[in-house]
Amino acid sequence: MIDQLVHLLGYDFAQNALAAGLVVGIVCGVVSRFVVMRNMAFAVHALSELGFTGSAGAILVGASPVVGLMAGTTITALFIGALGVRVRERDSVVGIAMAFGLGLGVLFLSLYPRYATQAFSILFGSITGVSRGDVALLVGIGVVTLIALAAVYRPLTFATVDPEVAEARGVPVRELAIAFLLIMAAAVAEAIQVVGVLLILTLLITPGATAERLTVSPARATIYSVAIALVSVQGGILLALATNLPVSVYVTSLSFAGYLLARWIVGPIAVGRASRRAAEGAS
Amino acid sequence: MADPAVRFDAATLEYHGRRIWSDMSLAFEAGSFVAILGPNGSGKTSLLRAILGLIALRSGEVEVLGHAPRRGDPGIGYVPQHQSLDPDLPLRGRDLVRLGVDGHRWGIGWPSAASRRRVDTAIREVAAGPFADAPIGRLSGGEQQRLRIAQALVGDPSLLLCDEPLASLDLRHQQEITDLIGGWQAGGKRTVLFVTHDVNPVLALVDQVLFVVNGRWAMGTPDEVLTSERMTALYGSHVDVLRVHGRILVVGESSGSGFEMEEPHHLPVVPDDEDRRTLRVTP
Numbered sequence: 001m002i003d004q005l006v007h008l009l010g011y012d013f014a015q016n017a018l019a020a021g022l023v024v025g026i027v028c029g030v031v032s033r034f035v036v037m038r039n040m041a042f043a044v045h046a047l048s049e050l051g052f053t054g055s056a057g058a059i060l061v062g063a064s065p066v067v068g069l070m071a072g073t074t075i076t077a078l079f080i081g082a083l084g085v086r087v088r089e090r091d092s093v094v095g096i097a098m099a100f101g102l103g104l105g106v107l108f109l110s111l112y113p114r115y116a117t118q119a120f121s122i123l124f125g126s127i128t129g130v131s132r133g134d135v136a137l138l139v140g141i142g143v144v145t146l147i148a149l150a151a152v153y154r155p156l157t158f159a160t161v162d163p164e165v166a167e168a169r170g171v172p173v174r175e176l177a178i179a180f181l182l183i184m185a186a187a188v189a190e191a192i193q194v195v196g197v198l199l200i201l202t203l204l205i206t207p208g209a210t211a212e213r214l215t216v217s218p219a220r221a222t223i224y225s226v227a228i229a230l231v232s233v234q235g236g237i238l239l240a241l242a243t244n245l246p247v248s249v250y251v252t253s254l255s256f257a258g259y260l261l262a263r264w265i266v267g268p269i270a271v272g273r274a275s276r277r278a279a280e281g282a283s
Numbered sequence: 284m285a286d287p288a289v290r291f292d293a294a295t296l297e298y299h300g301r302r303i304w305s306d307m308s309l310a311f312e313a314g315s316f317v318a319i320l321g322p323n324g325s326g327k328t329s330l331l332r333a334i335l336g337l338i339a340l341r342s343g344e345v346e347v348l349g350h351a352p353r354r355g356d357p358g359i360g361y362v363p364q365h366q367s368l369d370p371d372l373p374l375r376g377r378d379l380v381r382l383g384v385d386g387h388r389w390g391i392g393w394p395s396a397a398s399r400r401r402v403d404t405a406i407r408e409v410a411a412g413p414f415a416d417a418p419i420g421r422l423s424g425g426e427q428q429r430l431r432i433a434q435a436l437v438g439d440p441s442l443l444l445c446d447e448p449l450a451s452l453d454l455r456h457q458q459e460i461t462d463l464i465g466g467w468q469a470g471g472k473r474t475v476l477f478v479t480h481d482v483n484p485v486l487a488l489v490d491q492v493l494f495v496v497n498g499r500w501a502m503g504t505p506d507e508v509l510t511s512e513r514m515t516a517l518y519g520s521h522v523d524v525l526r527v528h529g530r531i532l533v534v535g536e537s538s539g540s541g542f543e544m545e546e547p548h549h550l551p552v553v554p555d556d557e558d559r560r561t562l563r564v565t566p
Contacts, residue, residue: 037372150390150391151389151390152389153390153391153392154385154386154388154389154390154391154392155386155387155388155389157382157386158382158386158387161372161374161378161379161382162379162382162386164363164366165361165363165382165383165431165434165435166382166386166387167337168335168337168359168361168363168444169355169361169383169386169387170336170353170354170355170356170387171355171386171387211373212371212373215373216373216374216375216416216417216418217373217375217378218373218374218378219394221373
């Protein structure tokens with residue numbers, strides 16, 4: 001097993017996968033913090049499924065599936081951003097977009113009969129199978145996304161945890177919501193490469209939700225979330241190389257195990273300590 | 284007379300196509316404490332939003348701190364109504380105050396010694412030190428509002444806008460928050476605009492009262508404005524203003540309970556409401 005891993009690590013495809021995994025892990029770790037705080041799990045799911053439609057369409061016309069993915073998630077993000085202004089509307093708009101988009105996906109699938117293998121890899125991930133050009137594209141999109149995230153990180157945090165005061169202080173709350181949808185679109189397209197359309201939440205919900213169980217400091221929570229996403233992705237790739245099972249099997253298992261650990265063992269200790277401090281402070 | 288902190292000149296405001304008030308001309312003097320009273324929907328919050336530059340006047344002019352209102356004016360601090368925050372939100376009081384320092388700026392916002400000092404000072408000034416490091420969602424309403432005031436004051440504003448900061452607080456905490464705001468205001472030429480449905484908790488501090496009802500308004504000292512004649516003229520129906528043990532009750536015939544005319548249809552259903560009611564009629 002170890003021999004096989006060491007042997008495979010000498011190959012380009014394995015190194016490419018780890019390089020892409022590094023960027024994807026960091027992006028997903030930060031984005032999932034905001035996805036959890038802003039309650040956007042459903043939107044993530046829709047972006048992901050319409051990414052599938054986008055890549056199915058791209059394959060149909062002979063274009064790169066990664067480009068199709070990006071197009072699918074970005075168009076969906078803009079649609080949700082344009083129509084789903086209020087929280088109450090948002091879920092309906094997401095559902096409406098998702099239903100229609102998946103219908104399109106079915107159409108593309110039926111127009112391209114020899115689609116089965118590629119469809120499988122988009123649905124369940126194939127980071128070790130993507131071409132060199134696509135890996136470069138993934139890393140490029142990831143770096144741009146990270147720069148965008150760094151630029152909006154502070155006002156986005158303000159707008160997320162304290163929207164009313166943020167608006168009063170001049171933070172463009174509505175514009176940031178749309179910017180975040182676009183960042184999410186890129187993160188989803190990235191994560192799909194690793195875990196696939198159907199397992200997307202393992203990288204865009206689990207790390208952020210786990211981190212919230214471990215600390216009450218927002219900065220530390222973001223660092224933990226990135227660490228959890230990175231361990232899941234890189235660990236998943238390494239384990240997959242060693243055992244010939246799909247990467248997504250390990251990524252989902254690792255992130256799930258991390259959550260359970262945080263929820264039942266580490267988290268109660270950390271949060272209990274903080275709450276005791278609160279109780280002592282108040283008395 | 285010095286330049287007023289805020290001046291409206293023939294101002295007309297509409298909200299979602301509904302005229303809130305028209306042709307309003309008034310000035311809030313620098314260094315004064317102004318209570319803004321009136322029933323729900325009379326445009327108290329809209330008045331604050333116009334000052335914050337979040338909504339534009341339909342016609343007329345408003346001048347804030349000597350210039351046209353602009354979003355994110357650093358000369359303005361803002362304290363919102365108390366809302367309950369998720370107890371699991373990974374955010375400490377310290378982080379909320381920090382957002383008041385530079386949360387509106389772009390970038391990541393790395394911690395710095397200078398900002399930490401400012402946050403510490405602001406926390407000390409509202410005596411929130413003992414609970415500033417606990418998860419904010421687990422603090423009491425009074426503790427959260429203390430931190431909100433630190434957040435508003437940490438930027439060293441000269442104009443403080445408060446939108447029902449005492450709502451859903453019990454009497455003791457109402458008094459504490461009022462004392463904090465009064466103490467800050469006494470420290471220099473600082474102006475407070477205080478939207479409230481009950482003038483009594485701040486009566487000792489109030490220089491001027493602005494009472495808004497159905498597009499009509501009256502402004503002056505509490506003794507000038509809170510009289511049966513003025514209130515009857517404003518509401519257009521018979522209203523009695525009673526003074527009981529240093530408290531002011533506005534009682535109208537349209538108000539079934541004869542209690543809290545200012546907000547006849549929206550009595551907050553909170554436990555401390557019972558206390559307030561009792562305290563108003565007994566010594």
